[in-house]
Amino acid sequence: MKKLYPVFSFCLLLFISIFSYSQSIAEKLGYDKDSKLLIIHADDVGVSHSVNSATIKAFEKSGISSASIMVPCPWFPEIADYVKQHPQYDFGLHLTLTAEWKNYRWGGVLSAKEIPSLLDKNGFFYSTAEEVAIKANPVEVEQELRAQIDRAIAFGVKPTHLDSHMGSLFTTPDLFQVYLKVGAAYKIPVFIPMNAVKTFPELLQYINEDQIPVDNYFMMQSNRPSDEWTTFYQNIVENLSPGLNEIIIHLAIDNSEMQAVTVDHPDYGAKWRQNDLNTVLSDEFKSALAKNNIKIISWKEIKDLLHSDY
Amino acid sequence: MKKLYPVFSFCLLLFISIFSYSQSIAEKLGYDKDSKLLIIHADDVGVSHSVNSATIKAFEKSGISSASIMVPCPWFPEIADYVKQHPQYDFGLHLTLTAEWKNYRWGGVLSAKEIPSLLDKNGFFYSTAEEVAIKANPVEVEQELRAQIDRAIAFGVKPTHLDSHMGSLFTTPDLFQVYLKVGAAYKIPVFIPMNAVKTFPELLQYINEDQIPVDNYFMMQSNRPSDEWTTFYQNIVENLSPGLNEIIIHLAIDNSEMQAVTVDHPDYGAKWRQNDLNTVLSDEFKSALAKNNIKIISWKEIKDLLHSDY
Numbered sequence: 001m002k003k004l005y006p007v008f009s010f011c012l013l014l015f016i017s018i019f020s021y022s023q024s025i026a027e028k029l030g031y032d033k034d035s036k037l038l039i040i041h042a043d044d045v046g047v048s049h050s051v052n053s054a055t056i057k058a059f060e061k062s063g064i065s066s067a068s069i070m071v072p073c074p075w076f077p078e079i080a081d082y083v084k085q086h087p088q089y090d091f092g093l094h095l096t097l098t099a100e101w102k103n104y105r106w107g108g109v110l111s112a113k114e115i116p117s118l119l120d121k122n123g124f125f126y127s128t129a130e131e132v133a134i135k136a137n138p139v140e141v142e143q144e145l146r147a148q149i150d151r152a153i154a155f156g157v158k159p160t161h162l163d164s165h166m167g168s169l170f171t172t173p174d175l176f177q178v179y180l181k182v183g184a185a186y187k188i189p190v191f192i193p194m195n196a197v198k199t200f201p202e203l204l205q206y207i208n209e210d211q212i213p214v215d216n217y218f219m220m221q222s223n224r225p226s227d228e229w230t231t232f233y234q235n236i237v238e239n240l241s242p243g244l245n246e247i248i249i250h251l252a253i254d255n256s257e258m259q260a261v262t263v264d265h266p267d268y269g270a271k272w273r274q275n276d277l278n279t280v281l282s283d284e285f286k287s288a289l290a291k292n293n294i295k296i297i298s299w300k301e302i303k304d305l306l307h308s309d310y
Numbered sequence: 311m312k313k314l315y316p317v318f319s320f321c322l323l324l325f326i327s328i329f330s331y332s333q334s335i336a337e338k339l340g341y342d343k344d345s346k347l348l349i350i351h352a353d354d355v356g357v358s359h360s361v362n363s364a365t366i367k368a369f370e371k372s373g374i375s376s377a378s379i380m381v382p383c384p385w386f387p388e389i390a391d392y393v394k395q396h397p398q399y400d401f402g403l404h405l406t407l408t409a410e411w412k413n414y415r416w417g418g419v420l421s422a423k424e425i426p427s428l429l430d431k432n433g434f435f436y437s438t439a440e441e442v443a444i445k446a447n448p449v450e451v452e453q454e455l456r457a458q459i460d461r462a463i464a465f466g467v468k469p470t471h472l473d474s475h476m477g478s479l480f481t482t483p484d485l486f487q488v489y490l491k492v493g494a495a496y497k498i499p500v501f502i503p504m505n506a507v508k509t510f511p512e513l514l515q516y517i518n519e520d521q522i523p524v525d526n527y528f529m530m531q532s533n534r535p536s537d538e539w540t541t542f543y544q545n546i547v548e549n550l551s552p553g554l555n556e557i558i559i560h561l562a563i564d565n566s567e568m569q570a571v572t573v574d575h576p577d578y579g580a581k582w583r584q585n586d587l588n589t590v591l592s593d594e595f596k597s598a599l600a601k602n603n604i605k606i607i608s609w610k611e612i613k614d615l616l617h618s619d620y
Contacts, residue, residue, distance in 0.1 A: 049414075049570040074384035077432075078413035078570065103388035104359075109433075111421025122387075122464070123419075154432070257567040260359040260388065 063280035092161035163191035222267030373590035402471035532577030
């Protein structure tokens with residue numbers, strides 16, 4: 001019997017691996033196989049006081065289940081202070097390599113000397129993901145992403161997940177690999193939206209069983225008229241597929257600060273963000289979620305599967 | 311006669327120097343000897359959108375005659391864009407070595423590797439001028455001040471003057487010398503408030519005829535009740551001495567952004583700044599200036615005496 005023990009252990013491990021691999025993400029998280037899981041996720045936290053206030057309001061009124069923070073932005077310390085005092089809310093990092101506004105800009109956590117390929121002549125990040133794709137040196141990207149994570153941790157944030165502001169890290173295989181590598185190094189789950197990634201099949205080869213991809217992600221179009229918000233989100237909720245889903249929303253109070261942040265920028269404005277806030281706080285949206293038997297989850301539950309130290 | 315020419319030239323120069331030295335600043339600027347000159351000056355421009363909006367409003371409604379910009383702050387690009395389009399208004403630089411707010415911080419224009427003595431462990435400036443006095447390496451201070459001026463010029467700002475946020479550059483003889491040196495190097499006048507400097511006589515030896523000191527500066531106390539604003543400023547105006555005077559005010563709109571910038575900071579809050587804005591726009595203040603025959607001037611007129619290239 002003693003001699004058989006190693007063989008038995010090996011078979012047990014094999015069985016567990018196969019079983020665990022074949023389990024759906026819903027089952028791994030303790031839900032029925034065909035559950036419709038949904039993360040309601042607010043991006044761009046830390047950009048401005050307006051965004052921070054709207055995000056906090058949405059958490060406290062159960063309008064969202066997760067959010068991600070932009071560490072290089074001016075209002076990062078405010079949200080970090082809130083996160084430390086409210087560990088019950090789910091905050092990840094919105095890894096940032098772009099600064100898209102006209103008169104309100106930011107650079108990296110690292111200095112211009114350390115990440116020259118990521119910054120324009122004024123020391124700010126480029127405005128678009130396309131410029132990042134063309135100009136970014138992946139070695140500098142990795143250093144900057146690690147610096148953003150390290151800074152968040154130093155400020156008392158324990159990131160539940162990582163994602164990518166304006167999708168910069170999905171623009172080239174090199175940058176995508178850096179993104180996965182950094183997530184693995186910190187054992188923090190990374191957001192991989194399969195419905196988007198499938199349109200860029202070159203990236204698929206880098207996804208393996210260590211990652212937990214999101215089957216479908218959804219986001220409001222940038223130029224939609226205000227009166228279509230309810231219909232747009234209700235359609236998503238009513239047609240949600242089983243599996244892991246994420247709705248990405250952009251919250252802000254439509255006030256003078258946010259109007260100035262987004263000035264001369266035709267899309268993604270202050271009103272557009274206020275519409276998202278109004279929607280997730282609305283009774284219509286909340287009752288649509290309940291009626292369609294959607295299971296609202298957060299990234300923390302996914303992170304727990306990875307046994308992260310952070 | 312030819313031989314006498316150098317002697318004549320020398321005498322003429324001597325005469326001009328003596329005459330010019332003996333002229334009061336009012337006379338140099340084309341006013342009567344005993345004129346009461348006053349610069350109404352708004353500090354802290356660039357800190358927030360709220361401060362920028364209030365400062366622009368005060369310029370456009372003739373409530374102020376000058377202002378100074380904090381280059382390292384998040385809203386610097388917004389005000390730089392405005393300055394470029396409105397060269398008629400008088401903007402200098404509020405040289406910045408401190409970041410005094412709790413959850414809204416900034417570091418230098420230079421990186422942490424270049425100015426380690428100026429930054430805390432998070433890469434932000436220290437909160438107080440006292441910490442700057444103790445920790446700042448004057449060589450790094452000079453580099454950072456030059457970087458702030460160079461960045462302003464690169465953004466299209468032609469600074470009419472330099473002054474010092476929270477008075478950091480008046481805290482030690484070493485820092486004061488750096489301040490004067492940088493002003494001289496760029497031929498930009500530096501704000502030297504004689505009524506304050508006289509309380510720290512060690513600084514007096516560094517002031518020479520190349521500088522144009524301000525005889526008296528005035529500023530609202532940080533904890534004054536709101537109903538005393540009118541009296542406070544009317545007293546200043548009614549008792550103004552002949553010579554060069556400056557009232558330093560702090561403008562902002564008392565809104566959610568500015569309340570968040572100044573959160574948990576007992577003094578210099580959003581309401582305090584709104585009170586200053588209300589005062590300089592008020593009919594009472596404007597008629598007090600007129601009644602007391604105050605000549606409102608800007609730093610541009612002083613800068614013109616220095617024949618600066620910028």
